[in-house]
């Protein structure tokens with residue numbers, strides 16, 4: 001009989017919304033193994049909102065950017081945890097946890113194979129530690145009211161048909177896909193309702209010409225709109241970003257455009273789904289699937305293969321995306 005834990009803390013302070021989504025299988029697997037446990041999560045805003053209404057989670061606390069280790073220490077002072085699992089290793093956070101003496105796993109990044117998806121790797125390590133059983137993909141829980149509001153918001157701009165939602169905001173220049181205007185034109189030309197999600201950077205004038213904008217909303221509102229897309233058989237298209245991961249986590253079919261990150265590690269296509277991951281320039285010698293932040297192109301989007309921007313993103317053509325979308 002495996003040991004059970006009563007007070008569990010999951011620390012995910014990697015900083016990205018997508019990082020938190022990739023950590024959700026850890027949260028849910030620990031909850032399944034330890035029914036009735038008080039399970040709390042320490043993460044950043046605004047991702048914490050994704051855990052609201054999650055029956056597996058007792059409480060969520062957020063850390064200020066730049067004060068993460070202090071937040072970990074404060075949380076460990078606040079509750080007498082008997083198990084702590086952390087995805088996060090910077091700023092001596094593992095030492096802060098390990099010094100408290102409870103059972104803990106603080107290195108979920110040890111020896112990652114280049115072809116094992118991050119979430120599955122987390123679970124494999126925890127299973128080897130005897131702490132969890134099987135893997136289930138990331139899931140975000142929405143209330144019936146949220147789902148109804150999401151459906152209404154979607155219907156306002158796409159009253160019929162299978163919506164194709166474009167998520168051009170890349171968050172980082174190295175993930176910018178240069179073909180959004182051409183894709184929007186092609187989707188609109190085929191008569192499918194095309195919608196665009198505002199992001200960073202904001203979509204250009206092409207968006208207004210060829211796609212309705214989804215009304216601005218908070219993260220849970222966006223997740224609810226994606227859930228409505230799923231219910232109507234639509235698809236969400238975007239690069240390797242948090243919002244596209246949220247779409248997959250509420251059941252929407254996704255077409256992921258992967259450039260600097262390896263789809264083998266960061267892909268969204270779970271077995272048994274119709275999600276598609278498209279990898280640009282799969283043979284790029286500069287890509288480091290298990291150490292993306294050390295890639296020459298990562299922080300400044302300076303691609304040694306092209307003066308015009310990330311060659312791998314440009315390499316994913318509109319025709320391939322359209323085929324994957326299936327319009």
Ligand code: SF4
Pocket residue numbers: 174259260261281284285286287295297298302303304305306309310311312313
């Ligand atoms: S070096 Fe260029 S082509 Fe290679 S992963 Fe980075 S941006 Fe993509």
